[in-house]
Each structure stands twice: as structure tokens, then as C-alpha cells.
Amino acid sequence: MSAQTTATGAPLSGTHLTLSAAGYTAEIATVGATLRVLQHADRDLVVPFDADQVRPAFRGAVLAPWPNRVVDGRYTFDGQEHELALTEPKRSHALHGLVAWTDFDVESVAPDRVVLSTTIAAQEGYPFRVVVRVEYRIDDAGLHTTVTGTNTSDAPAPWGTGPHPYLVGGAGTVDDWTLTLPASQVLEVTPDRLIPTDLVPVHDEFDLRTPTPIGTRFIDHAFTGFDRDAEGTATITLTAADGHGVRMTFGAECPWAQVHTADHVVPEFHRVGLAVEPMTCAPDAFNAGADAGLVVLAPGAAHAASWTIQAV
Numbered sequence: 059m060s061a062q063t064t065a066t067g068a069p070l071s072g073t074h075l076t077l078s079a080a081g082y083t084a085e086i087a088t089v090g091a092t093l094r095v096l097q098h099a100d101r102d103l104v105v106p107f108d109a110d111q112v113r114p115a116f117r118g119a120v121l122a123p124w125p126n127r128v129v130d131g132r133y134t135f136d137g138q139e140h141e142l143a144l145t146e147p148k149r150s151h152a153l154h155g156l157v158a159w160t161d162f163d164v165e166s167v168a169p170d171r172v173v174l175s176t177t178i179a180a181q182e183g184y185p186f187r188v189v190v191r192v193e194y195r196i197d198d199a200g201l202h203t204t205v206t207g208t209n210t211s212d213a214p215a216p217w218g219t220g221p222h223p224y225l226v227g228g229a230g231t232v233d234d235w236t237l238t239l240p241a242s243q244v245l246e247v248t249p250d251r252l253i254p255t256d257l258v259p260v261h262d263e264f265d266l267r268t269p270t271p272i273g274t275r276f277i278d279h280a281f282t283g284f285d286r287d288a289e290g291t292a293t294i295t296l297t298a299a300d301g302h303g304v305r306m307t308f309g310a311e312c313p314w315a316q317v318h319t320a321d322h323v324v325p326e327f328h329r330v331g332l333a334v335e336p337m338t339c340a341p342d343a344f345n346a347g348a349d350a351g352l353v354v355l356a357p358g359a360a361h362a363a364s365w366t367i368q369a370v
Contacts (some may be wrong), residue, residue, distance in 0.1 A: 067110040072161050079170040080198035085109075090158045091174045091192040093118035093223055094314040098369035103304045105224040105331035112127075115320070115327055119158040120205055123178060125220035126280070126316055126341035129185070129253050133344035135216050141355050142183035143332040149251045152183075156221070157190055160197055171195045177210070186215035188355065200368030207362075209355035210331055216298050217353040218339040219297065224320055224331025228298025232272050232319050232329040236305070238295040239266035239317060245340060252278065254341050270299070274334070278318045286310065291356035294334050297369065303370035308336035311363045313351050316341070336365045 068074075072088030085095035085106075092113055095106040107117055131142040131152035144240045146153035162174035178188045194201060203239065209215045227235030244264045246256045260267065263275045267285075279305030284292035290310035294317075308315070318333035338361075339351035346352070353361050 068135060070112050071107070071109050073164065074109050075164070075167060075173060077170055077194060077196050077201075079196040082196045082201060082303065083203050084194060084196060086172055086174070086194055087113070087118075088162045088164065089113065089117035090160065091162045091176075091190075092120070093194070093201070093203070093221070096223075097147070098200075099100045099107075101228075101302070101369070102255060103367055103370055104368060105226055114324075115224075115322065116154055117224055117291070118202065119154070119163045119222045120190070120192055120203075120219070121154045121222055121335075122157050122207060122219040123184065123186075123188055123216065124155050124218040124333060124344055125222075125337045125339070126343075127131050127153050127252070128344045129251075129304060129342045133216075135344065136214060140183050142242060149166070150250070155219075156181075156184060161191065162190075165191070170197065180211060185211075186213065187211040189214055192369075196262075200366045202366045204362055204364040206360055207353075207355060208360040209357055212357050214357065215355045216344055217355045217361055218337065218343055218351070220312065220316075220335050220337035221365060222333065222335050223306075223367065224294050225304045225367070226331050228300060229294040230298065232332050233274060234298065235332070236268045236269050236271050236297050237266050237283060237332065238292075238293075240285040240292065241267070241281035242285075243281065245280040245282070247279065247341075252341070254280075255347070269295075271287060272319065276319055278320055278321070280314050280316045280337070282314045282340070284313070284315075288352075289308070292336075296332055296334075297370055301370075305364060305368050306336065307335050308364070308365040311361075312336035312338055314338075314340050336363075338363050340363050
């Protein structure tokens with residue numbers, strides 16, 4: 059473990075933890091249990107940010123107890139209506155859960171592994187207490203992440219999770235890379251507020267089941283119906299012209315993945331990486347329920363989800 063500090067204490071992104079093994083180096087920031095840097099042989103696999111910087115655009119954060127958004131911040135669960143704070147004010151939604159700006163505790167640390175944890179306190183809009191445990195581990199297959207939610211309250215709790223890395227295919231920008239996204243369905247959304255509408259077969263610019271240059275296409279959609287191997291693992295691959303790149307794999311506990319070409323009004327953020335976010339549930343699953351993959355944690359129950367980022 060290594061740590062960086064400023065004159066006033068820890069960096070703005072929290073305590074800084076470094077893991078390394080098998081040619082990989084990962085730097086984890088405790089605020090949001092964030093993957094701040096991931097490199098293989100000195101090549102960036104995710105878009106990094108500085109340790110003493112407020113994390114931009116949810117870059118590398120863990121999302122829980124829901125990924126993506128809850129439309130209008132309102133949902134009904136177990137017969138009770140709840141209203142969350144609107145953390146995406148331009149679209150009037152509750153975005154990316156409740157732990158992205160929490161400074162996680164460090165449970166354990168080794169040269170190739172770290173475990174972070176925090177507790178979501180019962181609160182207005184989410185009156186459930188859930189312990190969130192995040193494990194990062196490196197081996198020759200890449201960086202493995204497992205997020206586990208454990209319900210320590212006396213009532214069932216809605217739950218979902220996922221990561222928010224921006225993958226880097228190689229030199230250049232998103233426009234220069236080739237994407238293989240073996241999903242058969244895409245969730246259509248309204249253009250202004252990204253509210254889910256219809257789940258349809260992939261078509262036109264969203265049919266990326268074979269290696270496809272991204273070019274200037276815009277994507278900010280959730281995909282499902284993934285081709286999976288015999289163990290239930292799905293793989294999304296991003297490569298540059300020289301054949302190098304990065305892949306992300308995830309198990310059957312993540313039936314969805316949000317993909318975004320990182321179109322941004324801030325020039326230095328614009329299309330610098332491809333957001334690939336495996337998710338245990340669809341956008342707005344707190345309203346859509348079990349059909350959208352919402353997990354219901356019984357009192358005392360736990361749910362784990364894992365994904366891996368690997369160099370190509």
C-alpha cells in the first residue's frame with residue numbers, strides 16, 4: 059500500500075492505495091471505493107484522474123445501492139412510497155446510488171488485494187441499512203472487483219450495483235477504437251431525460267455484436283441479452299488500430315451493461331474513454347422491479363457481483 063497526502067491531509071479523492079501484480083498496477087481511492095488508475099505494462103486501461111482531484115464524471119466509482127438512475131427519484135417498494143434526493147438535477151433523477159462520495163474504510167490491504175467497506179445508513183428515501191464491501195484483486199488475468207451488499211436492517215431492501223470505469227482502447231479517442239459488444243437487446247430511452255421506454259433487438263448503430271469501429275456514433279444506452287460462455291461470462295472488448303486494447307468480463311449476476319461514448323461539454327472529458335458499466339439491474343429498476351433485475355435483500359441476506367478488466 060502507498061498513500062499520498064496534501065498539506066491538509068488525505069488527497070481530495072481519499073486515501074490512495076496501490077496494488078500491483080503480473081504487470082498490472084491499480085490505484086484505488088477510498089472516496090467511492092474508486093478505481094483511479096489501472097495500467098498494464100505502463101499502458102492505461104482506464105481513464106485516470108489525479109489523486110488530489112475531485113473525481114470527474116463518476117470516473118471509476120462503485121455504484122450502490124442502485125446503478126444508473128431512479129426516474130424522478132421516486133419509487134414504491136414493499137407497498138411504501140419513497141422519494142430520493144435528485145442528484146442529477148438537469149434531468150431530475152436520483153443518479154448512481156448513495157456511496158459514490160462516501161469515504162470507505164480500509165478493511166485489509168496486501169500488495170495485490172484490498173478490501174474496502176462502508177455502511178449505507180437508513181435514511182429518507184432509502185430506509186434500509188446495507189453494508190457494502192468492495193474487494194479489488196490483481197492476478198495475471200487482470201483486475202477483479204467484487205461488490206457485496208449485506209442487508210443488516212430488519213426489513214427487505216432493494217439492491218443493485220455496478221462500476222463506472224471509462225475504458226481506454228489505446229492511442230486516440232473513442233472515435234478511433236473498435237468495439238465488440240455481444241448483446242442482442244438495447245433499452246431505448248427518451249432523448250432528453252434518458253427515461254427507459256422499450257427493450258428492443260439491437261439495430262443500426264446499436265448492433266455491435268461483431269467488431270465495429272465506433273467512429274462518431276453516440277451511445278448512452280443499456281444493453282442486455284449477452285452471449286455468454288459455458289460459465290455464464292460475458293465479454294466486451296475495445297481495441298485500437300494496433301490490436302492492443304482492453305476487455306471487461308462479467309458474470310451472470312450482471313445481466314445488463316450501460317455503455318456511453320462519454321460525449322461531454324467539457325473538452326478534456328469529451329470522448330476520452332468508453333464507459334462500460336456492468337449492472338445487476340436495468341436503469342430505473344427500483345420502479346421496474348424483478349423484471350429489470352432488481353435484487354431484494356432479505357434481512358441478513360447478501361448479494362455479490364463481480365467483473366474483471368484485462369489488457370488485450
